Amino acid sequence: MTRGETMLGQMMNTPLTTTSIMHFAEKVYASSEIVSVTADNPTHRYTYADAFKRVRKLANALQKLGAKTGDVIGTLAWNDYRHFELYYAISCSGMVCHTVNPRLFPEQLSYIINHAEDQYLFIDVLFVPLLEKLAPSLTHVKGFIVLTSEAMMPKDSSLKNLICYETLIASEPETFTWPDIDENAASALCYTSGTTGNPKGVLYSHRSTVLHTYATAMPDVFGISVRDVVLPIVPMFHVNGWGLVYTVPMIGSKLVMPGPKMGDGETLCALINREQVTISAGVPTVWLALLNYLDESQAQIPSLTRVVTGGAACPQPIFDNFRENHGVEVHHAWGMTEMSPLGTYNTLKPHMQAWSEAEKTKVRLKQGRPAYGVDLKIVDDNNNELLWDGKSSGAVKVRGPWIIQRYFKAEQDACDADGWFETGDVAAMDPDGYMNITDRTKDVIKSGGEWISSIELENCAMTHPAVAEAAVIGVNHPKWTERPLLVVVPKSGAAFNAAELLAYFEGKVAKWWIPEACECVTELPHTATGKVSKKDLRAQFADYHWPE
CATH class of the missing domain: 2.30.38.10 (Luciferase; Domain 3)
Structure with missing residues (x-):
């Protein structure tokens, strides 16, 4: 070669595929356990070796159904072992695993399934009634596979070509020749929640998924070890369960999945204690449910050391309650569907360890530092x-390498x-x-030409002992263009006074930031991913008249 020419490295160019994660987990961590709650079994338990044996049977079944490379296969399922099997059998066969969020509105579900051109839908038995209503509008779906045993199959369903999952894979061989896959080939598809307009598809590649998996495993991100027991409460239909469905097998940790009980504090407490869970991940509403149960029952969760929270700003009382009453550290993470989803993760730097708890908490409440790759x-x-x-x-x-370039079909x-x-x-x-x-950007409040942070006001309100949940929105004001309105769900049995709560802000935020009024409601509207729906809240108070 001549001077000035690029010298290429002479290392192997092994493709980065989810198949490689599967092969590695089965070879190195065959005996690690997967424990899950399902509608037909409250405690299903098997190993990675068992799981991937069934994955191969499922891959054969998909082939027999006529599914081909590049086909999109949909799932409407909870976090359990059958959904885990689908993740790997579909993507490693060269197809696209499309996880559908069943909490979306029916018209959004129809749009998503049709836009993705799902060929088959694998559905939890609990979602059969939902699909019976949607089926007439679904233009590409050839059949519905119910994720259950023959004994639990729904009777007299109107769904055509209804197949039992266990029957589908029962007679299939336990061997399968996995195809060679281009690392840039599509592996999974997830749609945004569609807060404005129709949901948009985000199409992940094998390469982006593997790089994202490496990043999440780093010590200052999830920092998972083979010695950990991991409970992903964040749904597998929400941005690949924050990638934990790939990260945990790559590390070889024991995996615990709550099935349809992901919002039940008593079930989560029992799972944590029975399986000795050390790490868990979920949205703030999940942690509120768990903490409420622990407070009411006086139960403890001694094995749990840390939890990851994301999807929405986490209120300070959750941090304080976990740390002070249970010795659990809470770590903020931030990202979005378009980012696979990891963007930032919050751990304290060494020089912060000597700080007071109040100073540390100010840092903990932030969304954290960017992970390498972002x-x-x-x-x-x-x-x-x-x-x-x-x-x-x-x-x-x-x-970055796991961040969207273009929406699906855009x-x-x-x-x-x-x-x-x-x-x-x-x-x-x-x-x-x-x-x-x-x-x-769409929630920021502009009052008298100055910006007010609704998140900071919500975090402040949530530290009041009488507040269970709070949201702040901007409402039209005749003098200031917009003023913040505080909407609160009081704690059960708590003495609540709106004027007292507004006075609580004094000295904690700028005086002109203090909400103009406070309204009490029994519940706040939430999106399909568990966030407070500011759009619905603004519609609810669109004709609001400020108190004299």
Whole structure:
């Protein structure tokens, strides 16, 4: 070669595929356990070796059904061992595993299934009535496979070509020749929750999935060890269960899955204690349910050391309750469907260990530092990059190998001309690299020409002992354009006074930030992924009249 030419490395170019994760887990961690709750078995228990043997049987069954490379196969299922099998059998066969969120509105479900062109749907027995209503509108689906045994199959269902999962795979061989897959081939498909317009599809590749799996396993991210027992409560139909369905087998940890009981505090407590769970992951509403049960029952969870929370800003009382009453550390994570989903993760840096608990908590409440692989910046309205000084606040943009370039079937890229994807979040970055999200772009409140953070107000409200859940929205105001309205769900049996709660903000936030009024409700609207639906809340209070 001549001077100036690029010298190429001489290392193997092994494809990064989910098949490699499967082979590695089965070879090195064959005896590690998978424990799950299902509708037909409250405690199903088997090993990775057992799981991947059934995965091969399922791959043969898919082939017999006529499913081909590139076909999209849908799932509507909870976190359990059969859903785990589907993840690997579909993707490793060269097909696309499309996890469908059953909590979406029926018209959104029909749109998603038709847009994805799902060929078959694997459904939990609990979702059969839902699919019976949707079936007439589904244009591509050739059959429905119910994830249960023959004894638990629904009787007299109107669904055509209804197949029992266990019967489907029972007679299939335990061997299967896995195809060679291009690492850039599509592996999985997940749709956004569609808060504005129709949901959008995000198509992950094998390469992006494997790189994301490496990142989540890092010590200052999930930091999982083979000695851990992991309970993913975040649904497997929500951004690949935050990637844990890949990370845990790669590390070889014991995997515990709660099935349809993911929101039940008593079941979660029992699972944690029986299986000696050390790490868990879920949205804040899940942790509220668990903590409420623990408070009421006086139960303890001694094996649990840390939990990961994401999907929405986590209120400080959750951090405090876990740490002070149960010795559990809570770690904020941030990301989105378009990011596979990992963006940032919060662990304290060494120099922070000597700080007071109050100082540490200020850091813990932030969304954390970017993981390697996520290039992140904040920009002003003119797209000028802002300093990481902890004060400058701007729109968050990201890029990296597991971040979306274009939505499924879209004609244009989702990122800008320089390759950056705008997340829709508004945040500040501090000198230590921690991101503090102040709002979603569409939720930020502008009052008298100045910005107010609804998230900071909500976090403050949640520290009041009488508040179970809180949300802040901007409502039209004749003088200030918008003013913050606090909407609160009081704790059961708590003495609640709106004026007292508003006074509680004094000295904790800027005086002009304090909400103009407080309204008490029995419950807040939530999205399909468990977040408070600000869109529905704004519609609910669209004609609100401020008190005199």
